[in-house]
Amino acid sequence: MRLNGVNIKAHCEKCRNSFRVDLVALIMVKGPDYSLIGQHPPCRIIDCQGRCSFLVSAGKNTPMITLDRWESE
Numbered sequence: 667m668r669l670n671g672v673n674i675k676a677h678c679e680k681c682r683n684s685f686r687v688d689l690v691a692l693i694m695v696k697g698p699d700y701s702l703i704g705q706h707p708p709c710r711i712i713d714c715q716g717r718c719s720f721l722v723s724a725g726k727n728t729p730m731i732t733l734d735r736w737e738s739e
């Protein structure tokens with residue numbers, strides 16, 4: 667997975683909030699082989715029962731797409 671300059675965020679499909687994802691912290695917790703592909707973590711809003719999808723873009727001017735699509739390109 668290319669990580670340099672990549673923006674990644676989690677987007678809740680229920681409350682439509684977006685959350686910044688700290689990849690460095692994530693790798694420190696989960697290990698370098700951890701993959702976000704197919705992961706749908708619970709929303710961070712306490713009262714929301716939704717699940718998040720990951721969105722990524724390769725740079726500032728690149729539109730965000732879902733992680734599953736990005737990986738398969």
Ligand SMILES: [Zn+2]
Nearest residue numbers: 678681709714
């Ligand atoms: Zn939510």
